[in-house]
Amino acid sequence: MRPAARVQATIELLDERAESGYPADRIMAAYFKQRRYIGAKDKAAISEYFYSVLRQQSSLTFLLQSASLPTDNRWLMVALLLCAGENVAELYNGEQFSPAALSASSLGSLEQFDETRLDTAPSYIQLNVPEWLEPKLQAALGERYVDEMHAMNQRAATDIRVNTLKATREELVAELEKVGFATELTALSPWGIRFSTRVALFNTDMFRRGWFEVQDEGSQLLALLSAASPGQTIVDFCAGAGGKTLAMAAMMQNKGSLYACDVHSKRLEQLGKRKKRADIHNIRTHVLSSEHDKWVKQHSGRADTVLIDAPCSGTGTWRRSPDSRWNLQPEGLANLVALQHSILDSACRLVKPGGRLLYATCSLLQEENEEQISAFLARNSEFSASTLDLSELLPGNHERFVASDHSMRTFPGLSGTDGFFVASLVRAS
Numbered sequence: 001m002r003p004a005a006r007v008q009a010t011i012e013l014l015d016e017r018a019e020s021g022y023p024a025d026r027i028m029a030a031y032f033k034q035r036r037y038i039g040a041k042d043k044a045a046i047s048e049y050f051y052s053v054l055r056q057q058s059s060l061t062f063l064l065q066s067a068s069l070p071t072d073n074r075w076l077m078v079a080l081l082l083c084a085g086e087n088v089a090e091l092y093n094g095e096q097f098s099p100a101a102l103s104a105s106s107l108g109s110l111e112q113f114d115e116t117r118l119d120t121a122p123s124y125i126q127l128n129v130p131e132w133l134e135p136k137l138q139a140a141l142g143e144r145y146v147d148e149m150h151a152m153n154q155r156a157a158t159d160i161r162v163n164t165l166k167a168t169r170e171e172l173v174a175e176l177e178k179v180g181f182a183t184e185l186t187a188l189s190p191w192g193i194r195f196s197t198r199v200a201l202f203n204t205d206m207f208r209r210g211w212f213e214v215q216d217e218g219s220q221l222l223a224l225l226s227a228a229s230p231g232q233t234i235v236d237f238c239a240g241a242g243g244k245t246l247a248m249a250a251m252m253q254n255k256g257s258l259y260a261c262d263v264h265s266k267r268l269e270q271l272g273k274r275k276k277r278a279d280i281h282n283i284r285t286h287v288l289s290s291e292h293d294k295w296v297k298q299h300s301g302r303a304d305t306v307l308i309d310a311p312c313s314g315t316g317t318w319r320r321s322p323d324s325r326w327n328l329q330p331e332g333l334a335n336l337v338a339l340q341h342s343i344l345d346s347a348c349r350l351v352k353p354g355g356r357l358l359y360a361t362c363s364l365l366q367e368e369n370e371e372q373i374s375a376f377l378a379r380n381s382e383f384s385a386s387t388l389d390l391s392e393l394l395p396g397n398h399e400r401f402v403a404s405d406h407s408m409r410t411f412p413g414l415s416g417t418d419g420f421f422v423a424s425l426v427r428a429s
């Protein structure tokens, strides 16, 4: 593909996203599926452009407005290219598969474009944060706010988790290096391997044999903190496609009962395929009609540990889903907070006396995290905060996360992971 064709493809993706409202990754996957002739290098370049525009949408818009230029997708792409020092006139040349040529007057106006004007913009524009979310993020992050928002605007590395039922981390590293991958061990998770460049992991024999799953290091830590062990009964109440379920199953060495529940049947079907590949036999799935499904009453008081990996705003995962920040609205956040409240109140019934309730989100916001937990504890006197023994579960590197006696948070800048929150509660015996 010529460079101009990559630019045109990106504009098409941006238009499709604006028209459909679907998440960026889904749009991109469908776009490439319909155009199988696009090679890996072109795909990588187009996805980098697409995600960069989505990440920098408000700062690019500001720069275009400051130069009295239009702000549609074609122009957002112009702004991105100008910031990267590219020759826009050469790329917008009107040839086949290239963006339409810019008029002489538009080309003249480009001279007004001045990247340094961004220094005069409000911080929420400089950092590409929705204006209404800025005070909430500042409250949650305090002094870390600016650094973390910068970190959030970087591309995330790819992490994988070794399936300890099949191999050790060292064995997997050795196999990956044999086929030419440059690997790095994750600092916090004992199961993690990191790749800073794009790698075709799904084409490897190790993947087909179930030696690993792609999983952010922060997500691996949540499973680690469950302290799941052989013979226990564990419920993963919002299991989705089972990222954390699979990690807990490996900790349980296939012994005991692991229930994976979710309201989304398609996600649980994905888990079906993944557990087969991983050779895991102790997971049972259940599609919930809602968090109040009668299954909860039938299994009440049975679980040693219940993990609620709650549906949330995803404000900790903007590195991977840069568009999600623009999709989130105040009513949507309020609905999520209400749903988390309701899930907590229902799923807590599953915990046996003396058992644990782990509540987690990939949100940075206090209303989904600390405030959600303190309100739950105020409503449910049977539960109290329980100490997370981090010195045992996570020896070393404690400067890379923020912990209280019963909760832990990770951040992209501080921890090199997505932003996660986890709180540990115990039911009175």
Ligand SMILES: C[S@@+](CC[C@H](N)C(=O)[O-])C[C@H]1O[C@@H](n2cnc3c(N)ncnc32)[C@H](O)[C@@H]1O
Pocket: 219, 237, 238, 239, 240, 241, 242, 243, 244, 245, 261, 262, 263, 264, 267, 288, 290, 291, 309, 310, 311, 312, 343
């Ligand atoms: C953060 S995701 C879970 C990710 C998953 N645990 C993993 O590690 O891959 C939240 C999940 O909650 C599920 N969910 C939404 N509403 C729910 C409800 N009322 N009861 C149970 N699960 C729900 C969603 O379908 C989604 O899969």
